[in-house]
Ligand code: GLN
């Protein structure tokens with residue numbers, strides 16, 4: 050029996066890699082320092098895993114930015130715009146960072162490659178770009194070098210490669226007339242040459258990650274999988290291949306993978322615990338195949354329940370024998386923080402809750418324990434097992450988790466709680482007479498610049514160097530400035546500016562019951578960007594108003610209707626570590642009720658427009674289409690629950706950005722927000738066609754400029770976009786706003802851009818004879 054890790058977090062226990070990268074990017078340190086930091090993180094990770102007795106320790110799971118971009122560099126799929134980037138020392142890393150981040154330096158000006166979410170996680174990868182005549186050639190030997198590096202430390206690793214089918218499918222065709230899977234015959238030789246080098250260097254196991262196996266694969270995709278792994282088995286009969294699909298079960302791809310001449314097949318038993326039965330009872334299961342049992346959750350931070358893991362492990366062991374049984378996390382541990390041991394402040398994370406949790410380091414220990422127990426003839430009386438059972442029991446019976454008030458309230462919900470009182474047309478009339486807005490009303494998405502000064506004051510307050518009174522005074526001043534600026538510019542629907550918020554999810558989590566936090570629970574989101582997700586451990590409720598003070602304060606400063614600003618239940622759920630003792634949908638429903646309380650309190654205080662942001666609704670969509678309906682039902686239900694109690698005359702807005710909306714447009718309509726503001730300035734309003742074709746019923750504010758750039762748009766640009774939008778949507782439905790919050794921008798550019806935007810809206814009004 051073996052233990053295997055699929056991948057380890059790589060940012061360093063204290064985000065060392067983030068700091069080292071950012072220093073290098075801003076020219077404060079030489080490349081050697083960054084390279085050294087990479088080495089030291091890898092060494093630490095390998096030594097840790099060796100110390101925990103892991104049998105199959107991954108290598109090449111480290112990355113300076115992203116493993117998909119690493120693969121792009123490995124196979125030499127460098128887009129043309131970077132090919133003549135002759136950097137001073139010719140380092141591949143500089144080329145690599147240019148692809149990841151773009152480069153503006155010494156007359157060079159190239160934009161970055163696109164970035165998007167890695168399956169249904171909050172990790173982002175760099176999207177490969179393919180042309181019809183795409184050529185590949187071995188360029189980066191990172192996989193081989195890191196194998197050798199570990200070997201020189203006395204550690205025999207299992208190199209991890211992103212499988213060629215997933216690699217191609219994650220990419221984009223940059224021109225018409227071909228399908229990216231057609232490139233496989235050209236790509237495979239590069240994979241073969243890297244395998245040749247790995248096996249020359251002494252590698253015995255190689256792990257191929259093919260997470261596309263958790264999605265609906267076309268027949269062409271399935272054939273590609275067969276072709277790749279049959280080819281590898283033929284050419285490298287001595288190499289032990291571990292094929293790893295994760296983030297779901299294999300579904301109807303199982304028939305394809307189970308017949309492959311591979312050495313081991315990984316099963317994500319967290320997302321698909323039932324598939325073990327199916328695999329073990331399959332007539333196609335050959336008697337040499339090992340199974341890697343992904344029993345430890347690589348996506349969440351809860352302690353493993355040994356009893357249920359051992360049930361699966363024993364079941365496999367009985368049929369396969371211990372030689373063919375491998376114990377693993379469900380996927381790479383990239384998605385969980387490093388080390389729970391670093392959480393020492395009991396005021397932040399209580400001892401009781403900490404006892405329920407495991408981060409990457411603790412999960413390695415769990416692997417070791419599970420192996421020990423699985424090999425012991427009488428594990429049920431083993432101390433390791435008894436300790437785990439006791440801990441599970443403590444969690445189940447903890448007084449912190451269940452709140453009867455919350456459960457009662459959920460139990461009493463009925464259909465009417467999910468519907469506004471009147472249909473949109475009727476609400477719209479009421480809202481018009483209440484709000485008296487002009488045509489093409491102008492607004493923003495919520496946040497105003499979070500300057501260094503704002504963040505400095507917050508951290509002074511957190512450290513205790515500012516008292517609450519002083520901090521609130523400071524925030525009030527910022528809010529005042531924001532309101533008077535919006536008045537001066539002439540925005541029709543001002544916002545308070547969100548200066549009091551560190552993060553749109555953390556801020557709400559901090560004030561809700563059922564949430565806890567960490568000090569060091571960082572997870573990579575993309576490149577050097579890390580997030581520290583809140584942890585939902587128990588029933589959620591809202592003990593007191595959260596945003597009412599700030600919205601009312603802002604409203605007291607202006608005659609215009611201030612828009613209240615909330616984060617929606619699905620986004621709060623999606624960007625947190627969620628409890629695993631009840632369905633996500635139930636947790637989401639509880640959050641929805643907490644947000645509803647806030648909506649009702651804002652309304653009571655005279656706030657007539659309330660925005661409930663749901664930028665993460667799309668990313669929660671399941672990987673397989675057959676599961677979409679169920680998800681959309683509860684996710685959209687939760688949004689509706691959080692907003693439907695509002696009066697007809699209260700205008701509910703929502704906001705979404707940076708996702709592919711076309712395929713869920715029907716769901717978006719069912720959210721029944723009175724207004725949706727949505728990012729689409731980068732796609733030049735293509736998105737609007739979807740809204741038009743679908744005949745989207747409510748009002749829409751398509752973002753008219755990209756807030757990710759410090760550039761101030763011209764009035765003509767904005768007008769053009771608005772006119773384009775005006776062609777597919779009637780003027781009575783159209784709002785005018787930037788495409789996302791302004792928190793990352795500076796004041797100067799914000800002011801200028803908004804002025805231009807307001808003036809463009811005025812032009813639009815003139816054109817329809819309503820100045
Ligand atoms: N209201 C939020 C803001 O303006 C929305 C952020 C987002 O869309 N992610 O910052």
Ligand code: ZN
Nearest residue numbers: 705706789790
């Ligand atoms: Zn946004």
